[in-house]
Amino acid sequence: MTKALALESQKIRAAIREGQITGTSRGLALGFLQCNLAILPKVHAFDFLLYCQRNQRACPVLEVTDPGVPIPRKLAPNADLRTDCARYAVYKGGVRQEDRLEIADIWQDDFVTFLIGSGITFDGAFERECIPTHENRWVLATRLPTEPAGPFHGPMIVTMRWLTPEQAIRSVQISARFPFNHGAPIHIGDPQEIGADLSKPLFGGPVPPLPKGKVAVFWACGVTPQAAAENARLPIFISHAPAHSFITDVPADSLMTG
Amino acid sequence: MTKALALESQKIRAAIREGQITGTSRGLALGFLQCNLAILPKVHAFDFLLYCQRNQRACPVLEVTDPGVPIPRKLAPNADLRTDCARYAVYKGGVRQEDRLEIADIWQDDFVTFLIGSGITFDGAFERECIPTHENRWVLATRLPTEPAGPFHGPMIVTMRWLTPEQAIRSVQISARFPFNHGAPIHIGDPQEIGADLSKPLFGGPVPPLPKGKVAVFWACGVTPQAAAENARLPIFISHAPAHSFITDVPADSLMTG
Numbered sequence: 044m045t046k047a048l049a050l051e052s053q054k055i056r057a058a059i060r061e062g063q064i065t066g067t068s069r070g071l072a073l074g075f076l077q078c079n080l081a082i083l084p085k086v087h088a089f090d091f092l093l094y095c096q097r098n099q100r101a102c103p104v105l106e107v108t109d110p111g112v113p114i115p116r117k118l119a120p121n122a123d124l125r126t127d128c129a130r131y132a133v134y135k136g137g138v139r140q141e142d143r144l145e146i147a148d149i150w151q152d153d154f155v156t157f158l159i160g161s162g163i164t165f166d167g168a169f170e171r172e173c174i175p176t177h178e179n180r181w182v183l184a185t186r187l188p189t190e191p192a193g194p195f196h197g198p199m200i201v202t203m204r205w206l207t208p209e210q211a212i213r214s215v216q217i218s219a220r221f222p223f224n225h226g227a228p229i230h231i232g233d234p235q236e237i238g239a240d241l242s243k244p245l246f247g248g249p250v251p252p253l254p255k256g257k258v259a260v261f262w263a264c265g266v267t268p269q270a271a272a273e274n275a276r277l278p279i280f281i282s283h284a285p286a287h288s289f290i291t292d293v294p295a296d297s298l299m300t301g
Numbered sequence: 302m303t304k305a306l307a308l309e310s311q312k313i314r315a316a317i318r319e320g321q322i323t324g325t326s327r328g329l330a331l332g333f334l335q336c337n338l339a340i341l342p343k344v345h346a347f348d349f350l351l352y353c354q355r356n357q358r359a360c361p362v363l364e365v366t367d368p369g370v371p372i373p374r375k376l377a378p379n380a381d382l383r384t385d386c387a388r389y390a391v392y393k394g395g396v397r398q399e400d401r402l403e404i405a406d407i408w409q410d411d412f413v414t415f416l417i418g419s420g421i422t423f424d425g426a427f428e429r430e431c432i433p434t435h436e437n438r439w440v441l442a443t444r445l446p447t448e449p450a451g452p453f454h455g456p457m458i459v460t461m462r463w464l465t466p467e468q469a470i471r472s473v474q475i476s477a478r479f480p481f482n483h484g485a486p487i488h489i490g491d492p493q494e495i496g497a498d499l500s501k502p503l504f505g506g507p508v509p510p511l512p513k514g515k516v517a518v519f520w521a522c523g524v525t526p527q528a529a530a531e532n533a534r535l536p537i538f539i540s541h542a543p544a545h546s547f548i549t550d551v552p553a554d555s556l557m558t559g
Contacts (some may be wrong), residue, residue: 089347090345092347092350092351092354093350095363096350096354096362096365097365099481104354107351107354107355122302157350219558222480222481222558223357226558227558250520300480300484300485300558301476
């Protein structure tokens, strides 16, 4: 029996591969696990995996490919990691080069790819509970240190969402059910207490004053390991471009516990 | 102000270091996280960490020390991993040598220690809910495969507990709240369905027939990575001896979610 219908995730990836989609992955294939990518030479893979283990909340590693293999056989077995992310950020010596729509031509036989759970994955579960996910959300650096490993180091990066008190409480309950994908918030309330830098969001527009009736809620963010890899100034390091995560075939709900 | 009282975990480790305790860690320092140890040369550390990542349910890595450092600074900062486990199993080429009460004399500068959550950690939470932990419990090999990494491979090892239906249901709820320490059971009921080998328990006496009114409940077990490391036939590999886990200073309840 032939498989009549492709998964929504597979259709989206096909459109990305064809170059028909080059924008953000937010809102695409809602309900499927999205992953941040960290692609680096095998020689750095132990230190990076150790960094992720030591900072699991921010760096939930969901799959690691074998060297040179561009197929995430657990999370999306018919995908190609060289072409199926809408936009790639390429770093040389820690300096970001021009973004690319694919990386087949610079792929190396010793590349190991880390697929790290993205907070975007919550969005489907949040939307079902009427917690809005399309606005009032920023990615911010903080003064919270992470635990280094080898050359990888840096502050924790967080996602801040503005929610009503009722939504905030519900969001804690829902995200806590994703312990392997950032889990519950790490902070709620005053951004200063974690040194969240509102002046320079890494993603999202400028942060306006907090409206009355809203509370800020902060989650450890999968951009954290990417920032640590930038800080390591490796000769070559590739990631998804911010907010252009890789879409897997895994239903986000399958990661839920509790 | 001086710290007047040492933690129960610290007192027990001091007694182990002095050679006053050489038996099982079951029932000791109840309520503190206990860890299985896997000690191996740095050259194998990436593959082993990857094996654990790929089989997270069975291999919850809670700390990895830097090469040559015998101090688990996160989980027990004043402990010494060379002396503070009651009994060590030493493997050469995959063959178990005579057990040791300490390993200071065979310690190597390139040794990396993995501290892996033990199911013993549940026991405090189970006992509080009147789920007995001191009997009717075995460690068994199964026919469930794990996902290999480098030379590390082998079947999933499970802990089987016999419980009343009421206890079984409660045990699912409680253990599910420890997602970073094996979590919920992987199976309940017929041992044959996962190929659990009742004839040769790895720990616990011979398995008698299941009494009427009891149900078998199975958890992924931290002996799994140890078995995978044995199968890798490394020149040198050291672990805790079965049921002689390393006692940390971390309250088990601090790992709870939900």
